[in-house]
Amino acid sequence: MTQTLDRRTLLTLAAMSTAGLASLPAQDAKAETMQDHMTSMGMVPKDAPRVAMLVYPNMVAMDLIGPMTVFKIMRFNIELVGKDKSPASTDVGIPMAATHTFDECPGGMDVLFVPGGTIGTIACMQDRAVMDFMADRGNSAKWVTSVCTGSLVLAAAGLLKGYDATAHWAVADLLPLMGARHVEGRVVRDRNRMTGGGVTAGIDFALTLAAEMKGEEAAKRAALTIEYAPQPPFQSGMPQEAGEAMVASMRSARHTMDDGARQAAIAAGKRLGLQL
Structure with missing residues (x-):
């Protein structure tokens, strides 16, 4: 098998390993995973960067799949990690099963x-x-990263104390409650911490990290592979673009959920010994 893969092959492999393997029930998983198979064929180098991606119930599927697609194209060695290997529910109804437990x-x-x-x-x-x-x-990780509300999990675990970070716009103001400094930005890097904004920022984040780890040229090739050239049909993806009325309406609709996140952030801050 040739080592030079064309664009269609790369996208097919990324889709197979992302949509297929990730949603397999644990009891149906084969002893040799897709990742093992790809490694044995020389498509994932044995010295490839190892990536642990948290899987949990009620997560946003695109938050995982966007970065995962880029990492697959970069030939990183990916582990989907969860408390157990039961398929976890996602916002779009496609279950994601961990390939590795915490242990x-x-x-x-x-x-x-x-x-x-x-919610998750x-x-x-x-x-x-x-x-x-x-x-x-x-x-012990070389890079500690997240997309969307994932940074709240990092912060609650004490991993963003004293670091610049971002999150989904609706809850980004909660980061300081857990010792982080909220900085607005699509992707925010502070030393070995890299956090992305809301859902679609996942691809921006992954390409930015890929450039840091493997060089800009390799990251540009990944961007070309997935034809990453956003052209939104309207400018309403950020609060400053959407306008006060739409933002107020969204905040009202999210009130109960976001208040739950605030209470969890306050509790985490107290657990971390912060004076709130």
Whole structure:
């Protein structure tokens, strides 16, 4: 098999491993995973960067799939990590199953990544097992990263104390409650912490990280592979673009959910010993 893969092959492999393997029930998973198979064929180098991506119930699927697609094209070694290997529900109804449990995920990963999803995020912030795992693996990871509300999970685990970070616009103001400095931006980097804004910022984040890890030229090739050239049909994706009336309406609709996130952030801040 040739080592030079064309665009269609890369996209097909990314789709197979993302949509197919990730949604397999644990009891149907084969002893040799797709990742193992790709590694054995030389498509994922043995020395490829190792990425641990958290999987949890009520997460936003695109928060995971966007970055995962880029990482697959970059030939990174990806582990989907969860409390167990039961398929986790997502916002679009497509279940995602972890390939590794917390105990099976080693320390010293190249990248630790957390996707978002406010309801699921709140549960993670209140789950001692998740917090312990994040704190332990985060302290030894080369890069500690997130997209959307995933940064609230990082912050609740104490991994953003004293760091600049961002999150989905509706809850980004909660970051200082857990010791982080909220900085507006599509992608925010502070030393080895890199956080992305809301859902679609996941691809921006992944390409930015890919450039840091493998060079700008390699990241540009990944962007070309997925034809990443956003041209939104209207400018309403950020509060300053959408206008006060739409933002107020959205905040009203999200009130109960966002208030739950605030209470979880306050509790986490107290747990971390912060004076609020």
